[in-house]
Amino acid sequence: xxxxxxxxxxxxxxxxxxxxxxxxxxxxxxxxxxxxxxxxxxxxxxxxxxxxxxxxxxxxxxxxxxxxxxxxxxxxxxxxxxxxxxxxxx
Amino acid sequence: xxxxxxxxxxxxxxxxxxxxxxxxxxxxxxxxxxxxxxxxxxxxxxxxxxxxxxxxxxxxxxxxxxxxxxxxxxxxxxxxxxxxxxxxxxxxxxxxxxxxxxxxxxxxxxxxxxxxxxxxxxxxxxxxxxxxxxxxxxxxxxxxxxxxxxxxxxxxxxxxxxxxxxxxxxxxxxxxxxxxxxxxxxxxxxxxxxxxxxxxxxxxxxxxxxxxxxxxxxxxxxxxxxxxxxxxxxxxxxxxxxxxxxxxxxxxxxxxxxxxxxxxxxxxxxxxxxxxxxxxxxxxxxxxxxxxxxxxxxxxxxxxxxxxxxxxxxxxxxxxxxxxxxxxxxxxxxxxxxxxxxxxxxxxxxxxxxxxxxxxxxxxxxxxxxxxxxxxxxxxxxxxxxxxxxxxxxxxxxxxxxxxxxxxxxxxxxxxxxxxxxxxxxxxxxxxxxxxxxxxxxxxxxxxxxxxxxxxxxxxxxxxxxxxxxxxxxxxxxxxxxxxxxxxxxxxxxxxxxxxxxxxxxxxxxxxxxxxxxxxxxxxxxxxxxxxxxxxxxxxxxxxxxxxxxxxxxxxxxxxxxxxxxxxxxxxxxxxxxxxxxxxxxxxxxxxxxxxxxxxxxxxxxxxxxxxxxxxxxxxxxxxxxxxxxxxxxxxxxxxxxxxxxxxxxxxxxxxxxxxxxxxxxxxxxxxxxxxxxxxxxxxxxxxxxxxxxxxxxxxxxxxx
Numbered sequence: 001x002x003x004x005x006x007x008x009x010x011x012x013x014x015x016x017x018x019x020x021x022x023x024x025x026x027x028x029x030x031x032x033x034x035x036x037x038x039x040x041x042x043x044x045x046x047x048x049x050x051x052x053x054x055x056x057x058x059x060x061x062x063x064x065x066x067x068x069x070x071x072x073x074x075x076x077x078x079x080x081x082x083x084x085x086x087x088x089x090x
Numbered sequence: 091x092x093x094x095x096x097x098x099x100x101x102x103x104x105x106x107x108x109x110x111x112x113x114x115x116x117x118x119x120x121x122x123x124x125x126x127x128x129x130x131x132x133x134x135x136x137x138x139x140x141x142x143x144x145x146x147x148x149x150x151x152x153x154x155x156x157x158x159x160x161x162x163x164x165x166x167x168x169x170x171x172x173x174x175x176x177x178x179x180x181x182x183x184x185x186x187x188x189x190x191x192x193x194x195x196x197x198x199x200x201x202x203x204x205x206x207x208x209x210x211x212x213x214x215x216x217x218x219x220x221x222x223x224x225x226x227x228x229x230x231x232x233x234x235x236x237x238x239x240x241x242x243x244x245x246x247x248x249x250x251x252x253x254x255x256x257x258x259x260x261x262x263x264x265x266x267x268x269x270x271x272x273x274x275x276x277x278x279x280x281x282x283x284x285x286x287x288x289x290x291x292x293x294x295x296x297x298x299x300x301x302x303x304x305x306x307x308x309x310x311x312x313x314x315x316x317x318x319x320x321x322x323x324x325x326x327x328x329x330x331x332x333x334x335x336x337x338x339x340x341x342x343x344x345x346x347x348x349x350x351x352x353x354x355x356x357x358x359x360x361x362x363x364x365x366x367x368x369x370x371x372x373x374x375x376x377x378x379x380x381x382x383x384x385x386x387x388x389x390x391x392x393x394x395x396x397x398x399x400x401x402x403x404x405x406x407x408x409x410x411x412x413x414x415x416x417x418x419x420x421x422x423x424x425x426x427x428x429x430x431x432x433x434x435x436x437x438x439x440x441x442x443x444x445x446x447x448x449x450x451x452x453x454x455x456x457x458x459x460x461x462x463x464x465x466x467x468x469x470x471x472x473x474x475x476x477x478x479x480x481x482x483x484x485x486x487x488x489x490x491x492x493x494x495x496x497x498x499x500x501x502x503x504x505x506x507x508x509x510x511x512x513x514x515x516x517x518x519x520x521x522x523x524x525x526x527x528x529x530x531x532x533x534x535x536x537x538x539x540x541x542x543x544x545x546x547x548x549x550x551x552x553x554x555x556x557x558x559x560x561x562x563x564x565x566x567x568x569x570x571x572x573x574x575x576x577x578x579x580x581x582x583x584x585x586x587x588x589x590x591x592x593x594x595x596x597x598x599x600x601x602x603x604x605x606x607x608x609x610x611x612x613x614x615x616x617x618x619x620x621x622x623x624x625x626x627x628x629x630x631x632x633x634x635x636x637x638x639x640x641x642x643x644x645x646x647x648x649x650x651x652x653x654x655x656x657x658x659x660x661x662x663x664x665x666x667x668x669x670x671x672x673x674x675x676x677x678x679x680x681x682x683x684x685x686x687x688x689x690x691x692x693x694x695x696x697x698x699x700x701x702x703x704x705x706x707x708x709x710x711x712x713x714x715x716x717x718x719x720x721x722x723x724x725x726x727x728x729x730x731x732x733x734x735x736x737x738x739x740x741x742x743x744x745x746x747x748x749x750x751x752x753x754x755x756x757x758x759x760x761x762x763x764x765x766x767x768x769x770x771x772x773x774x775x776x777x778x779x780x781x782x783x784x785x786x787x788x789x790x791x792x793x794x795x
Contacts, residue, residue, distance in 0.1 A: 032316065039556055042147065045185060046182065046558070046560075047323060060356075060450060061454055064454045065453045065454070067347075069340055072340055072341055073561075074342040075559065076449075076450045076453075
């Protein structure tokens with residue numbers, strides 16, 4: 001319903017998502033997978049749009065949250081949300 | 091009088107500007123979600139009313155406090171909106187500005203230069219031209235540029251309508267325009283934008299039926315949200331490029347985070363900070379200041395009581411003043427330094443920017459018990475005052491999370507309980523009381539987490555919550571702010587002691603001085619309070635304390651926890667004229683009567699920690715989570731307090747009787763219980779190879795065999 005109906009698993013097969021991106025490496029957002037409408041809106045409001053450069057800075061001890069640098073500021077986001085953001089290394 | 095709305099992203103300095111313009115003293119902090127309700131105050135000689143609102147990122151709500159702001163904006167009862175933007179994170183802040191312009195609001199942008207050496211330079215004229223709104227540069231903290239801002243607010247000329255909306259021209263709205271044919275040009279544009287944002291509520295409020303909204307949304311491109319957000323950000327890229335000079339700087343990023351967010355060091359660092367705060371509050375600095383104030387109060391009270399004794403004798407008036415007023419209240423006032431210190435340290439934590447990092451670190455653990463990392467803020471504030479902390483649970487983004495967080499707040503040991511721990515604990519445990527106090531604080535947290543887990547598994551199941559939290563930069567608190575925090579807390583404590591405590595102490599004194607025939611009884615024997623308390627006292631026998639005075643103190647503690655100590659002091663017949671006014675020996679001297687053993691003292695302290703903190707917190711709970719959940723929370727608090735105190739009393743009693751051997755038995759018992767739980771869990775979670783719904787006796791398995 002949101003963005004696209006592509007099969008997440010198929011895309012994940014050959015694409016990196018932000019939850020598994022290497023720390024302190026620059027990535028470019030390429031695509032969004034299925035996300036809850038409300039959540040999707042908030043992610044976009046925060047500036048995580050396609051083509052934008054992102055960098056994962058740190059992750060929590062149980063790897064449930066990651067610290068992400070975007071548009072000149074840092075925001076912590078749950079990895080379950082980051083799983084829906086496809087990225088490619090720059 | 092016309093309303094001026096103060097709107098902006100979280101932590102952009104809205105309340106600081108509000109305080110600056112209206113000379114108010116509202117709570118501020120370096121954290122997202124300090125303001126959770128609207129605040130109003132007049133300025134400019136009563137011509138305008140400034141409305142401070144909780145922070146938002148756009149005109150679509152994500153959490154409960156954001157709904158408050160959006161509702162106020164949508165009501166449209168205002169002359170202008172001041173949109174405050176943080177200079178160091180300008181692009182993201184201006185996203186909201188575009189949303190406001192699109193909604194047709196008359197906006198004045200106030201770019202707040204929070205830090206002294208800002209990394210950005212902004213050409214306000216150029217930016218104003220591009221956005222089509224008035225812009226001014228301010229420093230809310232130092233009150234710089236606010237005069238210019240007020241001038242712009244007073245201006246009656248409205249911004250050119252939708253000046254900046256040309257960035258939306260590349261978006262194809264043709265598919266959905268047919269739904270808004272009865273509206274004018276500007277309204278059609280607004281509706282199209284709201285449709286692309288998939289703002290269902292907007293259309294329902296505008297009179298569309300569910301089916302019509304559904305039909306409208308099916309005519310939208312699948313990625314409509316993305317299209318509109320990208321159009322705004324692409325435009326903002328151009329605006330920022332054309333009107334600002336910026337250096338390579340990442341807002342909220344700090345080298346300190348390498349240590350404070352380190353997988354192995356994060357928890358020890360946080361624990362060290364907490365222990366340091368508690369140590370400074372209760373023992374080194376706090377105790378020194380408390381003793382000093384206690385001695386001062388002794389010196390001040392003694393001549394007055396001597397004078398009274400000489401002139402009135404030891405009658406009712408003398409007892410009322412010495413016991414109900416001076417005795418109890420002086421005892422409480424002597425704790426002023428400790429209470430203020432704890433509030434002060436919590437405020438420093440709040441201002442530092444460390445709390446966002448703590449939320450990040452705790453998201454993992456809290457997630458296991460069904461809470462969000464953001465609950466850390468509410469629970470930490472609970473160490474200060476439960477009532478104000480409960481309100482901050484509005485930060486949660488789902489209803490169950492909000493109810494759970496608010497319900498757990500009272501288990502945190504608030505400052506009102508400090509006198510109980512210090513006086514009662516100090517009398518029995520002496521130097522070891524530091525461990526008792528620390529233990530009580532941690533027990534409260536552990537009990538809260540256990541309750542959260544149980545609630546999450548039963549009544550308040552939360553679907554996977556979302557954790558999105560912006561990191562603010564680390565900031566040091568200014569000296570002026572230190573003085574402000576100290577003064578604010580001293581003032582509120584003295585007002586509380588002077589109002590609620592005085593009236594409650596007098597009520598308790600009267601109830602304990604007269605019998606049902608309203609005859610004066612000395613020493614409380616046969617008094618109304620004694621009769622009621624004696625009736626209830628047997629309930630507390632299994633907890634190790636059934637003394638009527640203690641039970642009375644607990645009953646009085648329902649109103650406010652500070653009264654527990656003043657009541658105990660009152661019933662004990664404090665000789666306020668002597669130097670023993672606020673001495674631990676007062677309680678110790680009668681300890682034989684009040685508490686039979688150290689176990690019963692522990693049990694009493696645990697009961698005080700866990701039972702309902704005060705009437706104000708119940709009222710706040712009711713306001714935030716409704717009467718039904720509040721009633722449940724109160725019953726739960728009383729039950730938990732009773733059960734845990736009972737366990738603590740009996741375990742401690744076993745230790746007293748049999749020594750360390752009991753510890754080994756308990757450890758073995760817990761180990762067996764854990765092993766048993768693990769085995770049961772493993773058996774239950776073992777999935778059948780043939781179906782998803784069974785275990786060993788599977789029909790499909792049998793059929794195959």
